Amino acid sequence: MSMATATVQPVERENYLNKHYGVGSWLFTTDHKRIALLYLISITFFFFIGGFFALLIRLELLTPAGDLVQADSYNKLFTMHGMVMVFFFLIPSIPAVLGNFLVPLMIGAKDLAFPRINLLSWYLYIIGGIMMMHCMLTGGVDTGWTFYTPFSTAFTNTKIVEAGLAIFVAGFSSILTGLNFVVTIHRMRAPGMTWSRLPLFIWAHYATSIIQILGTPVIAITIVLVAVERTLHLGIFDPKLGGDPLLFQHLFWFYSHPAVYIMILPSMGIVSEIIACFSRKRIFGYSFVAFSSIAIAVFGFLVWAHHMFVAGISVYAALIFSLLSYAVAVPSAVKVFNWTATLYKGSIRYDAPMLYAFGFLGLFTIGGLTGLFLACLGIDVHVTDTYFVVAHFHYIMVGGALMGYLGGMHFWWPKISGRLYPEGWARLAALIVFIGFNLTFFPQFILGYVGMPRRYYQYPQEFQVLNVLSTAGATVLGVGYLLPMIYFLWSMRYGRPAPDNPWNAAGLEWKTPSPPTTFNFETEPVVTWEAYNYEELDAPHKEEVPVVR
Amino acid sequence: MFDNFPLWPDRASTAAGNVDALFIFLIIVSGLMTALIFTAVVYFAARYRRRRGVLAEQIEGSTPLELTWSIIPLFVFMVIFAWGAVVYFKGRTPPRDSTEVYVVAKQWMWKLEHAEGQREINELHVPVGRDVKLIMTSQDVIHSFYVPAFRMKQDVLPGRYTIAWFRATKPGTYHLFCAEYCGTQHSGMIGSIVVQEPAQFEAWMSGGTTGPLSATGEKIFAELGCVTCHRTDTQGRGPNLQGVFGKPVLLEDGRTVTADENYVRESILDPGAKVVKGFKPVMPTFQGLVSEEQLNALVAYVKSQSQPAAGGTKTAAAPQDQNKAAGSQVQ
Numbered sequence A: 001m002s003m004a005t006a007t008v009q010p011v012e013r014e015n016y017l018n019k020h021y022g023v024g025s026w027l028f029t030t031d032h033k034r035i036a037l038l039y040l041i042s043i044t045f046f047f048f049i050g051g052f053f054a055l056l057i058r059l060e061l062l063t064p065a066g067d068l069v070q071a072d073s074y075n076k077l078f079t080m081h082g083m084v085m086v087f088f089f090l091i092p093s094i095p096a097v098l099g100n101f102l103v104p105l106m107i108g109a110k111d112l113a114f115p116r117i118n119l120l121s122w123y124l125y126i127i128g129g130i131m132m133m134h135c136m137l138t139g140g141v142d143t144g145w146t147f148y149t150p151f152s153t154a155f156t157n158t159k160i161v162e163a164g165l166a167i168f169v170a171g172f173s174s175i176l177t178g179l180n181f182v183v184t185i186h187r188m189r190a191p192g193m194t195w196s197r198l199p200l201f202i203w204a205h206y207a208t209s210i211i212q213i214l215g216t217p218v219i220a221i222t223i224v225l226v227a228v229e230r231t232l233h234l235g236i237f238d239p240k241l242g243g244d245p246l247l248f249q250h251l252f253w254f255y256s257h258p259a260v261y262i263m264i265l266p267s268m269g270i271v272s273e274i275i276a277c278f279s280r281k282r283i284f285g286y287s288f289v290a291f292s293s294i295a296i297a298v299f300g301f302l303v304w305a306h307h308m309f310v311a312g313i314s315v316y317a318a319l320i321f322s323l324l325s326y327a328v329a330v331p332s333a334v335k336v337f338n339w340t341a342t343l344y345k346g347s348i349r350y351d352a353p354m355l356y357a358f359g360f361l362g363l364f365t366i367g368g369l370t371g372l373f374l375a376c377l378g379i380d381v382h383v384t385d386t387y388f389v390v391a392h393f394h395y396i397m398v399g400g401a402l403m404g405y406l407g408g409m410h411f412w413w414p415k416i417s418g419r420l421y422p423e424g425w426a427r428l429a430a431l432i433v434f435i436g437f438n439l440t441f442f443p444q445f446i447l448g449y450v451g452m453p454r455r456y457y458q459y460p461q462e463f464q465v466l467n468v469l470s471t472a473g474a475t476v477l478g479v480g481y482l483l484p485m486i487y488f489l490w491s492m493r494y495g496r497p498a499p500d501n502p503w504n505a506a507g508l509e510w511k512t513p514s515p516p517t518t519f520n521f522e523t524e525p526v527v528t529w530e531a532y533n534y535e536e537l538d539a540p541h542k543e544e545v546p547v548v549r
Numbered sequence B: 001m002f003d004n005f006p007l008w009p010d011r012a013s014t015a016a017g018n019v020d021a022l023f024i025f026l027i028i029v030s031g032l033m034t035a036l037i038f039t040a041v042v043y044f045a046a047r048y049r050r051r052r053g054v055l056a057e058q059i060e061g062s063t064p065l066e067l068t069w070s071i072i073p074l075f076v077f078m079v080i081f082a083w084g085a086v087v088y089f090k091g092r093t094p095p096r097d098s099t100e101v102y103v104v105a106k107q108w109m110w111k112l113e114h115a116e117g118q119r120e121i122n123e124l125h126v127p128v129g130r131d132v133k134l135i136m137t138s139q140d141v142i143h144s145f146y147v148p149a150f151r152m153k154q155d156v157l158p159g160r161y162t163i164a165w166f167r168a169t170k171p172g173t174y175h176l177f178c179a180e181y182c183g184t185q186h187s188g189m190i191g192s193i194v195v196q197e198p199a200q201f202e203a204w205m206s207g208g209t210t211g212p213l214s215a216t217g218e219k220i221f222a223e224l225g226c227v228t229c230h231r232t233d234t235q236g237r238g239p240n241l242q243g244v245f246g247k248p249v250l251l252e253d254g255r256t257v258t259a260d261e262n263y264v265r266e267s268i269l270d271p272g273a274k275v276v277k278g279f280k281p282v283m284p285t286f287q288g289l290v291s292e293e294q295l296n297a298l299v300a301y302v303k304s305q306s307q308p309a310a311g312g313t314k315t316a317a318a319p320q321d322q323n324k325a326a327g328s329q330v331q
Helices: A023-027 A032-060 A071-107 A115-137 A151-155 A160-187 A200-232 A245-279 A286-302 A315-343 A352-375 A377-383 A387-417 A423-449 A461-494 A534-538 B014-047 B063-092 B198-205 B213-223 B261-269 B292-304
Strands: B099-106 B109-114 B119-121 B123-127 B131-138 B143-147 B152-156 B162-167 B172-178 B191-196 B248-250 B256-258
Touching (some): A023 A032, A032 A071, A032 A115, A032 A461, A071 A115, A071 A160, A071 A200, A071 A245, A071 A387, A115 A160, A151 A200, A160 A200, A200 A286, A245 A286, A245 A315, A245 A387, A286 A315, A315 A377, A315 B014, A352 A377, A352 A387, A352 A423, A352 B014, A377 B014, A377 B063, A377 B152, A387 A423, B014 B162, B063 B162, B099 B123, B099 B143, B099 B292, B109 B123, B131 B143, B131 B152, B131 B292, B152 B162, B191 B198, B213 B292
Parallel strands (some): B099 B131
Antiparallel strands (some): B099 B109, B109 B119, B143 B152, B143 B172, B172 B191
16 A cells, blocks of 8 residues: 555545454444455455365366266265355355345445345355365365256265255345345435335346345255155155155245356356447447346246256146246346347447456357257257256356356455456456366356266266367366466456446446545435436536545 | 367267257257346447546436346346257157166176167167167166267166156267266266167167067066066955056055056065055065166066067056155165
8 A cells, every 4th residue: 555656645545445454343233335345355265175076076087087087076076066056156156245245335224224234145155164164174076057856865875965955044134135125225215216226236136136136945945845845755856755846946946046056146246337438329229228237037937947847847837937937037138138239329348347258248149049958958858968958057047147157256346445457457357267267167168968978977988079179168267267366366356446436337336436435425416417427527617626525 | 060079069869969959949048138137238338438537427217127027037038948848859759659778877887688688788789760768767876868869868766767768860879977976986987888780779679689578577477476476367365466657546545656667666665555446555675685786687578478469378566656766774
C-alpha cells in the first residue's frame, strides 16, 4: 500500500478492508463485503480440491487400462469431484461471493437485510465443508454425487450418511443466502431504485434465490430419507424393503435439476452487466432478459424427469417431460439473442471481462444446444449416461457458470480489492481457459456418441485417442485456472490502485469508493436514472462526477 | 475407420438408422444456430469495436424481434420433440412375436437366458433380422443394459421388470455396457452381443440345454405347489392362469390391469397387491423363496399357458399388476 500513482489516491482512505484488523474482525464480521471475501477464500479452496480430483480422473483415463489408481479409488474420485464442485463450489460460487458483495451495493443498501444470518450461512457452509473434508479424508464415498438407491442405502459401505449430512448442512447455508437476497431486494432498495431499474444481475440473483429457497429443502429431506433407510432399514427406496428406487431419483432431480439454474442464472446476470458496460449500451430487451430469468426459475422446476428417460418411467411421463424441457430452452435462447443484439451498434472493447463474456456466449451456446439433443427422447436413450452428458453439463456448469464467475471476478476485482489486475495476463488467461475448455470437453461429445459410458475407470481400446485429447485439454485448462489466482493474489500487493470506476460503468456499486467503505454509501443514494444509462455516461460534454462519496 | 479413433458408432440395428438420422438433423439445426450466433457476435464485435469519437447507438429493444426469436426456435424445438418422441416410442414398444430373452443383472455380470433354455453369461447370441425382446431385472442395484451399436439403453432395476427390444441387422460382435454406475467393478461389467446369420445361430442354439425356460417354470410351479390352487378348471382357490397372459384382468378393487411380466412377477412376490376379482387374498408371498432365475422361469411358464402352441397342463400364480413390483414386506 504505497503512495502509488499519486493522481488516483494520494492517501489510502478508510475502507471495509482496513477499518478493522485482526482475525476476530473477520470471523465475527457482519459486513456483507467481508463475508463475501470469506466465501471467496473458502470456495477457492474447494475449487482446487475438486480440481485436483479432476486432474487425477483425467490422468487415469489417459490409458484404457485401470493403472494409476484402483477401481474403488477412481469411483471415490469422481464422486468427490462431483460433490465438492457442485455443493461446495458451483452452488455458492457466484451468489455467495459476488452476490454477497454486490447485491447491497447495486441496490443502494448499507448491507443485506440480515447481516448476522449472512454470517451464520458462512459458518454453516464451513461446518458442512469440514464435515465433507473429514468424510473424504477418512474414506470418502463411492456412489457418484447422485447417490442412486439402492446402491447408496443398501450396498456401498462408504460414508454415505456423513457426506449426506455435510451436504444437508451446507444446503441450509444456501437457503439462508437465498432468503437474505429475496428480503434485501424487496425491502432495501434505495429511493428511486424501482424494479424496472434493477440491474439484470439483481434479477438473476432474485430468480436464483427463489430456487435456493424452494428447491434446497427437497434435497435435504431426500438426504434424511437416505440416512433413515441406511441406518434404520425403513423401506423407502430399496425394493427389498418395499421401497421404490425411482422415488429417490424423482426427489433427487427435483432439486438437482433446478440446482443447475442456481449455477447458471447468476452467471447470466454477470454477463448482462459486462456486455452492457463493454458495449456502452443498455441491454437489448431489458424486460425480456429480466423475465426470462424468472421463467427459467419457474420452468426449471418442471423438467426434472428428463434425467430419467431410460430409468423405467412410463412412456407418457417421458413425453411430457421432454416437451417441458423444450419450454425451458426458449427463455435461455432469448437471453443469448438479446446479448448478441446488444452488441449491434455498440462501442465495443475487448478487456478481459468482455473476453470471458464472449467465452460464456460461445460455451453456453454449445452447452445449451446439446441440451436440445438430450431433451430429445430418441437421442437421449443412446447418449444418456455416456460422455455426451458429461460434456454437455460441463459446457453449462463449467463453460457457462465458471466463465461468468471469472468474468465477474475480473470486472469487479478493482472494486473488491481496490487494485487493478494485470490486463495482459488476464486476457491471456481468458484465451487459455477457452481453448483448454473446448479441447477438454468437445472430444467427450464424440466419445459419448460412439458409446463410452460415464464413470468407467477402464475402457475399451478404441476410446483412447479421444480420451488422450481430453486429458491434454485438461492440463491447458488447469493452467488457465491457475493464472487468475496467481495474478489476483499478486495484484493485491503490487497491483496499481484502482480508481472508483475504472470501466466508467453504470450501476450504483461504481459510485462508491474502491474499495468501498464499511457502510457502502455515506448518504443514501437516490436513483433518478434507468439501468445501463451509458448514453448519459458517455455524453461528450459530460464530465464524470462521482455522485456519492 | 481408425481402430482407436472412431468418430461414429457401428450401426447394427433397425433403430440405429432412425437415431442417427435424427442426430444428424440435430447437428444441422444446432450447427446453423451456432453459426448464426457466432457470426453475429464476431461480426458485431469487429464492426463496432470502439473508435474515438464514435458513440454507441442506444436501442431499447423490439417486441416483434423478441417474439420472432421466441416463436421460431419454439417451432423448431417442437419438430425435434415430435421426431424424438416417435423414435422413442418405437424403441419402447416391442413388436409382437419377438423372441424373448430374460436378463438378470448383478454386481458385476450379465446373466442371460433364452426362452429356449440356453444360458449365457456376459454374452448374448442373437440372429440377424429377428426381433428380440429383453425382459430384465436386477438382483441387487440398478444397472443399465446399453448396446451402443443398437442405440439401445434401458435401466435394469431390482424388484421389477423393465423391457427393451432390438432387431440386429449386421453380423458381428458388439459391446454390451453397463451404463448405470453400480459399484466397484462397474466398468468391468462389459459383455458382448454376438449377432450371427440365422443358420449359424441355429447351429449355436442346438447346443446343450436343459429344455425351454417354460418347462423349467412348469417344474417349479409344481414343486412350489402352485398347482393346487391355480387349477385348470374353475374350482381352484386361485384364478385359472390359462389364456390370462397379455389380457386385461379385473381386480377386486375395480381397477383393470394388463397381465404382463411385471404383473405376474408382483403377484408371486406380493400376492395381496392386486387381487383378481372374485378371489380371496389367500396366497402366501414367495419373496425370498424363489431366485430371479426361477421367477423368470415361472413368468415364462405362465406366458406359455397363453400361447396356442404351448400345451399346458396347469396354471400359474394369481395375476396382478405390472409397474414397480413393490417387493413385499419381509426382511
